[in-house]
Amino acid sequence: MLEGVKKEFCYGCSACATVCPKNSIEMILDEEGFKYPVVDNVKCVGCGLCEKTCPVLQPKSNVSSTVQKAYGVKHNNENVLRTSASGGFFTAISDVILAEGGVIYGAAFDDDMVVRHFRATTALERDRMKGSKYVQSDIGDTYLLIKKDLQDGKKVLFTGTPCQTDGLKRVLQGRTNNLICVDLICHGTPSPLVFADHIKMIEAKTHKRVISYCFRPKKWSWHVHREIAYLSNGKEYHSNAYSDLWRTIYYMKLATKLSCHHCQYSCLNRPGDLTMGDCRGIDAVCPGFGSDEGVSLVLVNTPTGVEYFEKVRSAMKVIELSIDDVMQPPLREPSKQSGNRMKFMSVYRNKGYMSAVHACLGKLYYLKYNVKKLLNKN
Ligand SMILES: Cc1cc2nc3c(=O)[nH]c(=O)nc-3n(C[C@H](O)[C@H](O)[C@H](O)COP(=O)(O)OP(=O)(O)OC[C@H]3O[C@@H](n4cnc5c(N)ncnc54)[C@H](O)[C@@H]3O)c2cc1C
Ligand code: SF4
Ligand code: SF4
Ligand code: SF4
Structure with missing residues (x-):
């Protein structure tokens, strides 16, 4: 990390790595699946350009405009x-x-x-x-x-x-x-790595490759939030507890x-x-x-x-x-961190995607999903 930037504040925007004249900053993936800057102190000449560019260290520079x-x-x-x-x-x-x-x-x-x-x-x-x-x-x-x-x-x-x-x-x-x-x-x-595991879970369930994904299709209505995975056999995978799992993870901010x-x-x-x-x-x-x-x-x-x-x-x-x-x-304000976010990521790192899902959404998530669907009739 850049000196003075705490990991939980870094946006992973890559501005520091882009401006470094010595190419001494590399954006490296961490175990949660987000990229953070890592400085090679041997190559660094201490010019300070990265720090002058960073939005965490220089918040609200002259680039903002009001609506x-x-x-x-x-x-x-x-x-x-x-x-x-x-x-x-x-x-x-x-x-x-x-x-x-x-x-x-x-x-x-x-x-x-x-x-x-x-x-x-x-x-x-x-x-x-x-x-x-x-x-x-x-x-x-x-x-x-x-x-x-x-x-x-x-x-x-x-x-x-x-x-x-x-x-x-x-x-x-x-x-x-x-x-x-x-x-x-x-x-x-949310994390690209966790999303990649979500895709792998669907591929394992369907025995097909996912070739595209719509996070918010309008097939039912703009007001209904479901997801569709498009499979290599031309079929769509949707409207069940597994296919709608990402929506739940996203709204509950478990992998944000x-x-x-x-x-x-x-x-x-x-x-x-x-x-x-x-x-x-x-x-x-x-x-x-x-x-x-x-x-x-x-x-x-x-x-x-x-x-x-x-x-x-x-x-x-x-x-x-x-x-x-x-x-x-x-x-108005940043979203609040979910109380379960750290638990989700900790189980994810140690035991994988579905274990993290079960740890945070409960073993009965699928049952609850189906009961709710039955009651809503959609
Ligand atoms: C992660 C995320 C969170 C959002 N949260 C909100 C919200 O809380 N409230 C709200 O009102 N709107 C939110 N939006 C914006 C909203 O969903 C639509 O993207 C926006 O209304 C534009 O609609 P459109 O029909 O013009 O876009 P489309 O024609 O569908 O185009 C989508 C646009 O979004 C960009 N885009 C898509 N995914 C990403 C991504 N992961 N990172 C960067 N750019 C991306 C594309 O480059 C493209 O310009 C969010 C979008 C994203 C990607
Ligand atoms: S809420 Fe959006 S703009 Fe803010 S740090 Fe996260 S990805 Fe960036
Ligand atoms: S101080 Fe200068 S050389 Fe060192 S990492 Fe930052 S931009 Fe690169
Ligand atoms: S410029 Fe700042 S916020 Fe952006 S990646 Fe570098 S350290 Fe993180």
Whole structure:
């Protein structure tokens, strides 16, 4: 770790490793499945650049902007709406950037079902980024690729968690001309290693490979939270206690990164020009605008955000909202750490995924799930 940064506060944003002029910082996976910086003291020349860049050591530098306007939006195209996490704002804004000859960065699955940040220059490549993945995305060398794109005069749209967005802006040190950042309303990212074991559990149950995964499909309704694993035989695996397990782990914050509980971005000061999230309160505020297909909440934070929101407007149905009406917990304060988080991770490390599930959710989890399902009749 960097001196002065406690592990439980480190966002794992990779900004320190990216700026080090001696390549003396490596992001190394720990046993919970999160990457943290490890400094090679032999190579380090003590220049201090990593510490000047780190958001933990230099909180709230000059990259934050405060929300100016809030909107509920729905993409005009029903197919886009159906295949997006909420109202399809990401597709709308990325279409504008692609039409201007720009490049898009966002999170998608690789061939091994690992969530990583990718670069896209076509709508087809961009479409892989659609859908919320409730797991930390590996940022890899994204900041350097973006730096190069900007140096080459390209327009760049970056989408990601607020800590990744801030990490990028710190690496660029103000050279953000032609960069448009959209951060997510975010209440935490779980461990990629634990998620990989969740996928292995489904593969063992079905004797098939999982080739894709939807954390929040709209097959039933935007308001129903189930998950679907897409299998190599073309079938879907869903609607049972095993397939919906990740949702439970996510909501109970059993495998969430520790820094999410100290997150400095859980507020209205945003690192992005725009912020996108789920417009969950819309039914109460504006009955009729909400739908089973989902509505995105868009916060407009900077003059660049205003400029791009105006360019995107015609692709969507838009309603202006008061920020007070659509406030949600991740815009107020960091999520509280679950009392069972340490137990889950300790059992996970020593005995594996299903033992951790049984230790924290109880041996009767599956029975309870089925009784609840029967009572809810869904
Ligand atoms: C881990 C996580 C937690 C979230 N928590 C909340 C919340 O508490 N409240 C809320 O209102 N909204 C939350 N969201 C945002 C919300 O689920 C939608 O992503 C948002 O509404 C955008 O919808 P869309 O239809 O425009 O996106 P889509 O068209 O579906 O595009 C998804 C976008 O999210 C990005 N993305 C997906 N997964 C990740 C990831 N793991 N890391 C970084 N970027 C990713 C993609 O790059 C893409 O830009 C969360 C998203 C994630 C990934
Ligand atoms: S002090 Fe300088 S050389 Fe040492 S790890 Fe930090 S950035 Fe690298
Ligand atoms: S720059 Fe990011 S990864 Fe490096 S120590 Fe700070 S928070 Fe952690
Ligand atoms: S909650 Fe905060 S620290 Fe955790 S992933 Fe989201 S932005 Fe990063």
